[in-house]
Amino acid sequence: MxxxxxxxxxxxxxxxxxxxxxxxxxxxxxxxxxxxxxxxxxxxxxxxxxxxxxxxxxxxxxxxxxxxxxxxxxxxxxxxxxxxxxxxxxxxxxxxxxxxxxxxxxxxxxxxxxxxxxxxxxxxxxxxxxxxxxSEGTNLSLPPIASNDPILAWVWSYIATIQMGQLKDRTDAANELASLARDNDRNKKMIVEEGGIAPLLKLLKEGASAEAQIAAATALSNIATDKERVISIVQNLGVPIIVQVLGDSSTRVRIPVANLVARMAELYPEAQEEFARENATRPLVSTLSMGAVLDDPKLHLGKTTIHSLVQINKELTKNGKATSINDHNNSSSLLGRSHSSSTHYDGTSRGGHYNKKEREWETESPEVKLKVKVNCAEALWKLSKGSLENSKKIAETKGLLCLAKIIEVERGDLQLNCLMTVMEIAAVAASNSDLRRAAFKTNSPPAKAVFDQLLRVTQEGSSPRLQIPAIRAIGFLARTFPARERRIIGPLVVQLGNNNVEVATEAAVALGKFVSPENFNCVEHSKAVIEFDGIPPLMKLLEIQEQGPQMHGVVLLCYLALHFSNSKALEQAEALKALEGAARSVVAQNPDLRDLFARAIHQLTVYQDAAYPHRQPSAT
Incomplete structure (x- = not known):
């Protein structure tokens, strides 16, 4: 048998x-x-x-x-x-x-x-x-067993070459697999089923040549386009290999590897946590900070210690007032050993290797430098989305300061990706008070730098694509700002009247977080909204016959009515009439807002009845 x-x-x-x-x-x-x-x-x-x-x-x-x-x-x-x-x-x-x-x-x-x-x-x-x-190279002849499916024979041949061939042949075969994977999902599935992940990861890890690593990383990126295939990479212990390559490889290799990190993190939340365990954010932030210069080295300080002060003084004596982010983070890397016992800011050891990376960076073309930073920023964005651990690690490695600097000086996709990263970290901080206090304390230099850039982008109004994440980030951090911090409210009120409906709606959402009863300073913030003349643009937003803008505008108006029902601005804008007019349609779509509507209308009715005893009761 x-x-x-x-x-x-x-x-x-x-x-x-x-x-x-x-x-x-x-x-x-x-x-x-x-x-x-x-x-x-x-x-x-x-x-x-x-x-x-x-x-x-x-x-x-x-x-x-x-x-x-x-x-x-x-x-x-x-x-x-x-x-x-x-x-x-x-x-x-x-x-x-x-x-x-x-x-x-x-x-x-x-x-x-x-x-x-x-x-x-x-x-x-x-x-x-x-x-x-x-054979020395790939054999593209067809065996009878694969006569009806030639792709299968090619996949077998390429994988065999990657696993057993000479370096040049392995690189060529990895490039061919990348091309096949780019074509369609069936090819991707076949490569995974026929055991192609492990040889590609091995080729990536070996680092025999930059070309081989780029080919392997590109193939893996083209394969990792759905959750199941990302799981295959994780199960083949790919995350530690990818993070190691991010820290040790050349600039050109980090471009496809960072792209691979972004894809995996976006498609599989568990991969985010695997990357957090391997501290993937450290080499990503380090790459982003390459060549960046801050005007004030004191801004690098998180928790000031005698050791860090001594190191910074040495740097100032040696290099003058300007110092790069990388220089400082290498000098202060001892502070981070509680998070990573043997790695430094760039995920590598100190000494000749670090200097080699710096020299290599200086010789790269501007196009390569920009591309690797764009991809690293996107990877940070996807890693931080909904992930407390990755968001904490970005803040701990002085990543917020680096992101703020890039948002200030860069444009295009790099600026956008950094802005999206800040927004996602802010979103996590909105529901985690420890992160909020640690990363966004308003008197800390990194937080100040971030707030300055969020406000600048919000106010410039050059691109809704940038304004929307900036406004969202400010809204997520609403509970961070004290009552006396009025410089935040004014720009949001201005955007409430933005001609772009999406921007105006996001401003209403953000202001709603400031004046929500869940915010300890809601009364003071409500007063600021009214004093900055926010009622007129808010009433215009309510006139838009779209579900999103109208709903968020009505919620904001309800909160203001709860806190300042005796406001002349609300009376002059006929806020009660507006709420009564919007109540039926908005509540029909959002039944959970019924109680908020009722309380706001009641407050406005009581005030108007008290102010005008002979006023006829409004229809409810």
Whole structure:
């Protein structure tokens, strides 16, 4: 009885030994045949060729310097075993004689031809298999087993080359897999199913050449376009390898690797936490900070210690007043050892390696520098989204200061990605008071730098694409600002009247967080909104016949009415009438707002009835 070819408990040697034994039985049975001797002999010759090829494969597996790529071996050997069993069954029938021989002779001619064709296909499969293991480069011929699916043969050949070939051939094969993966999802799925992830990660980790690493990272990025495939990379222990390469590799290699991090983090939340455990944000922030210069080195301080002060004084004496983010973070890296016992700001060790990276950075073209920073900023954005651990680590590595500086001086995708990162960290801080206090304390230099840039982007009004995340970030941090911090409210009120409906709506949402009863300073912030003349643009927003703008505008108006129902501005704007007019449509879409509406309308009604005793009651 045949051993199941898909039994995963069998090692490759055992799986190859079964068809070898089966081939020996076929040859012996052919020698014992009493009828159709020539046909049996012809089959035996075919089987003997297969037996030699199988033994060559066993020797190759035993002597190869690299682990043999097993996937095509197992598929081809399993198919061959079925063909050998059919040959054995047919030849055993030829041991009959007499009347039985005459019965069987009627059907055996076609049967022999069919089995011979099957064995010939197995011979073609084995010739192809040995060729991909022995050849110097990739073999793009088609084995019979893949005649209906040539992509399968190419995938097998490329993976075998990546796992067992020479460096140049491995690089070329990785580039070919990247191209196949770019074509369609079926190819991506096939590469994963045929075991392509592990060899690509190995090629990436080895760092034999920048070209090989770029090819491997690009292939992995093209494969990692859905959750299941990202899970495959994580399960193959890809995250530690990726983070190591981010810290140790050349600038050009970090471009596709950072892109891979962004894709994995976006598609699989558990990957975010894996990257947090490996401290992936550290090399990303370090790359972003390359070449950046801050005007005041004291801004680098988080928790000031005697050690850090001594180090900074040494830097000032040596380098003058301006110092780079990287310089300081290397000098103060001892402060971060509670988070990473043996790594520094860029995720690497100090000394010659760090200087080498700096020198390499200086020689790179502006295009390469920009591209790697854009990708690293996007990776930070995706890592920080909804992740407390990654958001904390970005803040701990002085990442906020770096992000603020880039938002100030850069434009385009780099500025946007940094802004989105700040927004996502702010979103996490909105629901975590510890992060909010640690990262966004209003008197800390990094927080001040971030707030300044958020306000600047909000006020400039050059691009809604930038204004919206800036305004959202300010809104997320609403509970951070004390009552006396009025410089935040004014710009938001101005944007409440922005001609762009999305920007105006986001301003209403942000202001709603400032004046919400959940905000301890809601009364003072409400007063500031009214004093900055926020009621007129708010009433215009309510006139927009769209669900989003109208709802958020009405919520803001309700909060203001709760805190300042006696406001002349609300009275002059006929806020009560506006709320009553919007109540039915908004509450119908948002039933949870019914209580807020009722309380706001009641407050305004009570005030107006008290101020005007002869006023006719409003319809409710």
């Amino acid at each position: 045949a051993v199941p070819a898909d039994d995963k408990t069998l090692n490759l040697q055992d799986e190859l030994s079964f068809p070898i034994l089966l081939a020996d039985r076929v040859i012996k049975s052919a020698q014992e045949a009493e009828s159709s001797k020539q046909e049996c002999s012809d089959l035996a010759m075919q089987v003997e060729r297969l037996s030699h090829m199988l033994r060559s494969t066993v020797r190759l597996a035993a002597l190869s310097a690299h682990p043999l790529y097993e996937r095509p071996v197992r598929r081809i050997v399993a198919d061959m075993a079925k063909n050998l069993e059919r040959a054995l069954t047919l030849i055993r029938k030829c041991k009959h004689s007499g009347v039985l021989r005459q019965v069987f002779s009627i059907t055996t001619t076609a049967d022999f031809r069919k089995v011979s064709n099957l064995l010939e296909s197995s011979i073609g499969d084995m010739k192809w298999l040995l060729s991909i293991f022995d």
